[in-house]
Amino acid sequence: MGGNTAVSDFLHTLNQQTTGEVRTDAYSRILYSTDASIYQVQPHGVLIPQTVDDVQAAVELAAKYQVPVLGRTAGSSLAGQAVNEALIIDFTRHLDQILEINPEEKWVRVQPGIVLDALNEQLRPYGLKYGPDPASSNRAAMGGIVSNNSTGAHSILYGMTADHVLEMNVILNDGSTAHFAPLTEAEVALKLKGNGRDAQIARAIHQLTQNPAHQAIIREGTPRHWRRCGGYNLDRFVPDGVTFQWPRDPRFNLAKLVCGAEGTLAIITDIKLNLVPRPTRSALAVVHFDSLFTALTAVPIILETGPTAVEVLDHYGLTLCREVPEYARLLDGFIEGDPNCVLITEFYGESEAELKDKVAKLQTHLNGQMVPVTAVVPAYTPQLQADVWKVRKVGLGLLMSIKGDYKPIPFIEDAAVPVEHLAEYVTKVEQFCHDIGTNVAYYAHASAGCLHIRPLINTKKAEEVAKLPQITRFSVELLKGYGGAFSSEHG
Secondary structure, X not given: OOOOHHHHHHHHHHHHHOOOEEEOOHHHHHHOOEOOOOOEOOOOEEEEOOOHHHHHHHHHHHHHHOOOEEEXXXXXXXXXXXXXXXXXXXXOOOOOOEXXXXXXXXXXXXXXXXXXXXHHHHHHHHOEEOOOOOOXXXXXXXXXXXXXXXXXXXXXXXXXXXXXXXXXXEEOOOOOEEEEOOEOHHHHHHHOOOOOHHHHHHHHHHHHHHOHHHHXXXXXXOOOOOOOOOOOOHHHHOOOOOOXXXXXXXXXXXXXXXXXXXXXXXXXXXXXXXXXXXXXXXXXXXXXXXXXXXXXXXXXXXXXOOOOEEEEEOHHHHHHHHOOHHHHHHHOOOOOOOOOEEXXXXXXXXXXXXXXXXXXXXXXXXXXXXXXXXEEEEEOOHHHHHHHHHHHHHHHHHHHOOOXXXXXXXXXXXXXXXXXXXXXXHXXXXXXXXXXXXXXXXXXXXXXXXXXXEXXXXXXXXXXXXXXXXXXXXXXXXXXHHOOEOXXXXX
């Protein structure tokens, strides 16, 4: 807390006026000073609220004492979103409930602290699920997923989280509450005449985004690739000229702006989310290649067969899995020989016969396009598919656990380009890194043009740390030329 009297007074008053737990001890502040990123920032303190009233009281007091606040859930953020010199409000302990499910209209209303996998498990009896699926779904909670505008392996099918945020209740920076939802033109006109803080915000955003000159700037500054989550979602208030993967709702909705704002615009207290039907059946085709470049070049060809996901498991990831007996046994079920990498290609269907036909058509298409694959291993049973996805999901953990001082550092990893440029982009970044004496590791979502590239950097050496801005500048310049996004799902 650094002896700041205002902060000390704030935390003392907060402890008196809330039923939640206020933590200011050194252990808690260090515990909440990190997330899954490379950053570390000690907070002033931590609030574990019992109720939404606790959250509102915290924001009201923070406004009075001029202390920053930051909502947090799992802390799985990879770009430092969950750390700051602020009061951290942790929603995962108590504010983690499903408030309402509407199976007929396919939506759910939840509190921020509920974990995605737990949510989907409770939706299973209704044949529904939440579409975007970050790899951290077994720990990532919906407040963070929405604040980050996350997505995952099935983004070519479901788009971004902002596509599925319908409404939300929030607490604004003065402690007042607001309900953000899609508005008709008549409702917008009425809202703009209001007197509250939410009406003031609506007027400002409406004026900003409906000005033709401003719209031109937004269009010009928005990456052409649909897979993007960096910056504020002003693109969702522009009527045309911007690409989206999921059909865009044209109505004025400030919930779309709070989504992806990483906690900087409001504190979310509950969220209404769109749901999608669970697939009846699925199958995988694990396509083997002798080189990563060949695999990435094949992705647009594979997409012509209509898969629901195409994920990369590179040579480094395969090697790390083979060194762990549990995962080595799983690999034996779907890896033939010693490929450089594989593309895990998924299809949805209504029957096993339909899925077998889709896998056969994929093989025929690859052969017809003269794609040099070394094997295509199908996975039709739920158990074998679960084994494949388990290996894919443990990849990041294995990468981060490699021995030695050189670690795969996340700083350019979240870039995405139109899939037809993916092989060239990755090859150029890899060559640049090799030229300055740095190896790289890969994982992620080939189908969406997002291959998470992690250079192996020894952060204990100044000359190694100096490579970070060099590599970043090179990557950014490349992305501009390809119409790519520097941030596509991690914030």
